[in-house]
Amino acid sequence: MDFQWTEEHRMIRDMVKKFxxxxxxxxxxxxxxxxxxxxxxxxxxxxxxxxxxxxxxxxGGSGFGEIGYCIMMEELSHGCASFAITIAAHQSIGCMPILxxxxxxxxxxxxVPMAQGEKLGAFALTEPGAGSDASALxxxxxxxxxxxxxxxxxxxxxxxGIADVVILYAANDPAKGPRGGITxxxxxxxxxxxxxxxxxxxxxxxxxxxxxxIFEEMRIPRSQVLGKVGEGFKNAxxxxxxxxxxxxxxxxxxxxEMLRLSITHANERKQFGRPxxxxxxxxxxxxxxxxxxxxxxxxxxxxxxMADRGERFSRESAMVxxxxxxxxxxxxxxxxxVHGGMGYMTHMPIERFYRDSRINRIFEGTxxxxxxxxxxxxxxxxxx
Amino acid sequence: xxxxxCMKQVPDTAARIKIKGDGKGIETSGVSYxxxxxxxxxxxxxLRLKEKAGGEVVVISLGPDRATxxxxxxxxxxxxxxxxxxxxxxxxxDPFVTAQLLAKALSGMxxxxxxxxxxxxDDNACFVGPALAEGLGxxxxxxxTKLTLAEDAKSVTVEREVEGGRExxxxxxPALVTAQKGLNEPRYASLPGIMKAKKxxxxxxxxxxxxxxxxxxxxxxxxxxxxxxPERTAGKIIPGEPSEAVKELVRLLKEEAKAL
Ligand SMILES: Cc1cc2nc3c(=O)[nH]c(=O)nc-3n(C[C@H](O)[C@H](O)[C@H](O)COP(=O)(O)OP(=O)(O)OC[C@H]3O[C@@H](n4cnc5c(N)ncnc54)[C@H](O)[C@@H]3O)c2cc1C
Numbered sequence: 001m002d003f004q005w006t007e008e009h010r011m012i013r014d015m016v017k018k019f020x021x022x023x024x025x026x027x028x029x030x031x032x033x034x035x036x037x038x039x040x041x042x043x044x045x046x047x048x049x050x051x052x053x054x055x056x057x058x059x060g061g062s063g064f065g066e067i068g069y070c071i072m073m074e075e076l077s078h079g080c081a082s083f084a085i086t087i088a089a090h091q092s093i094g095c096m097p098i099l100x101x102x103x104x105x106x107x108x109x110x111x112v113p114m115a116q117g118e119k120l121g122a123f124a125l126t127e128p129g130a131g132s133d134a135s136a137l138x139x140x141x142x143x144x145x146x147x148x149x150x151x152x153x154x155x156x157x158x159x160x161g162i163a164d165v166v167i168l169y170a171a172n173d174p175a176k177g178p179r180g181g182i183t184x185x186x187x188x189x190x191x192x193x194x195x196x197x198x199x200x201x202x203x204x205x206x207x208x209x210x211x212x213x214i215f216e217e218m219r220i221p222r223s224q225v226l227g228k229v230g231e232g233f234k235n236a237x238x239x240x241x242x243x244x245x246x247x248x249x250x251x252x253x254x255x256x257e258m259l260r261l262s263i264t265h266a267n268e269r270k271q272f273g274r275p276x277x278x279x280x281x282x283x284x285x286x287x288x289x290x291x292x293x294x295x296x297x298x299x300x301x302x303x304x305x306m307a308d309r310g311e312r313f314s315r316e317s318a319m320v321x322x323x324x325x326x327x328x329x330x331x332x333x334x335x336x337x338v339h340g341g342m343g344y345m346t347h348m349p350i351e352r353f354y355r356d357s358r359i360n361r362i363f364e365g366t367x368x369x370x371x372x373x374x375x376x377x378x379x380x381x382x383x384x
Numbered sequence: 385x386x387x388x389x390c391m392k393q394v395p396d397t398a399a400r401i402k403i404k405g406d407g408k409g410i411e412t413s414g415v416s417y418x419x420x421x422x423x424x425x426x427x428x429x430x431l432r433l434k435e436k437a438g439g440e441v442v443v444i445s446l447g448p449d450r451a452t453x454x455x456x457x458x459x460x461x462x463x464x465x466x467x468x469x470x471x472x473x474x475x476x477x478d479p480f481v482t483a484q485l486l487a488k489a490l491s492g493m494x495x496x497x498x499x500x501x502x503x504x505x506d507d508n509a510c511f512v513g514p515a516l517a518e519g520l521g522x523x524x525x526x527x528x529t530k531l532t533l534a535e536d537a538k539s540v541t542v543e544r545e546v547e548g549g550r551e552x553x554x555x556x557x558p559a560l561v562t563a564q565k566g567l568n569e570p571r572y573a574s575l576p577g578i579m580k581a582k583k584x585x586x587x588x589x590x591x592x593x594x595x596x597x598x599x600x601x602x603x604x605x606x607x608x609x610x611x612x613x614p615e616r617t618a619g620k621i622i623p624g625e626p627s628e629a630v631k632e633l634v635r636l637l638k639e640e641a642k643a644l
Contacts, residue, residue: 011581016575053575062576062579
């Protein structure tokens, strides 16, 4: 085993860290307040390859795989969760379905411009009646000649209101459900019959766009069916393996930022004539934050390496998503405690990280669902 | 247009520097290194010139093994290839020796323009660029904030900051210039660029390849001692009504600080 970063890993980290320090962090408070990302920031990120780091060079990306992607997510998450999640929804669940099951033509036509950041992606699975039970979706796709006619709606779709391409999951045969009844489609958002409904107001990641999508008699040609008819649910689940891993990496970055700020504050703030850092209980908080970050980081990159070797990592990415996001919440909470009242005020970034952190235990499968996935696996195997 | 950029890898400007036990160097363990920020302006300017006039951008650096990463970063920004001057006998090279080694290495190469940073932010010597130009016997302009290539590509016009104004110089090529902040806004070593850089050549030149030995690399400058900057003492807060406090401030500035 070799747990060393390579030169290219360090270069990726340095580059994204610099980008985050110079371009992202200075805007984060305003992005949160205005509930919108500046178009110029997305553009600049795209120009520097953030939109395609994991995608092979042949399809417009940089070809650094999941390890590279996780390093990038980590560093972006030091600065602004809204921006990091926008990039994540685009790449890890927007581009990935096409990379996994797209035909060569689909990859050239859609994936290349997406990886290059000319087109922004989104992943549309959730519906009002289909959250954790995603396969209960009711959006229908009816075959009509060389096309499918799609009717229905999706809710809470990240990037939904700003995307150029949406990966849409719809029921081609509701009776069959997840096994044979759900199909994935590549949907350019300028397709007639596609419209954006409500844009949600949220507790955190306020600069990330969360939208309702509506489909009325929307015709999608057969050439835009992703994978085989009826096999869309498998594509969605395989995609979420990548998404969940990336959320773990984002949790590592946000947690490191919280520890960094907590250390600075504990050294600078004096009470009872001494810096807070002299108090044993504060030291214990910092120590436990650091120890958890070490475990989180270890599991993220071990799992990323599995993904890059082409191994199955569904169970592991569920574990990563579950533990890293639970601990991220624990860590931001402790960071706020170390900061005291200062942490609660909006001129410090702590309260924003606190609000931004909470979503991670809910989306891309709640942490209850992650434990169902893990339990199913260990019960089947009878051991670890 | 063949352009050479001389680049030094320096400790990260955010790194906390500790002086070594012998008082003559710095603790290098745990320090992360970056491309000297002024050299980034030089690389950027070289890339812009190449984009306009074509040709090749070569980055040359003298440094230990770890300097490869900084060269690779410049290749990721878009430079075409790298040259790494690396030899155990180069480890203690002072600015004078560095300039001589660079001059030796470059004398066999084909170039129209050499760009350096105005200084390296580690030792702040501001020495290598000018000394290299001397060594090569070519014209130089230091601390430039603007560079324009002539239509016929036979000269460059540069602007330099001088006390209270601006100086405009024209230099016939080949020439050497050193870059100041404000020359341009350096691009990032983009992610696709990092991948492409893996396939670019970095040629390593040791003492034999450079054609030097013994006395050539002997330090001309001896470091006697290094000491940290004195710690800043706590400021003084003058309490009371603003009008009274200002009077007290003026008194202190006159009598204690003797600044007025
Ligand atoms: C900000 C935001 C962005 C989102 N982005 C996207 C996106 O880009 N694309 C997309 O498709 N979706 C997206 N979603 C939807 C998200 O994936 C769902 O919210 C999530 O899967 C949970 O579904 P639900 O909210 O309907 O909760 P429910 O399924 O109603 O669950 C409510 C609670 O019950 C628990 N629960 C449910 N079933 C079980 C069970 N069987 N056993 C034990 N506990 C259970 C859950 O864990 C949860 O605690 C987003 C959501 C949000 C809030």
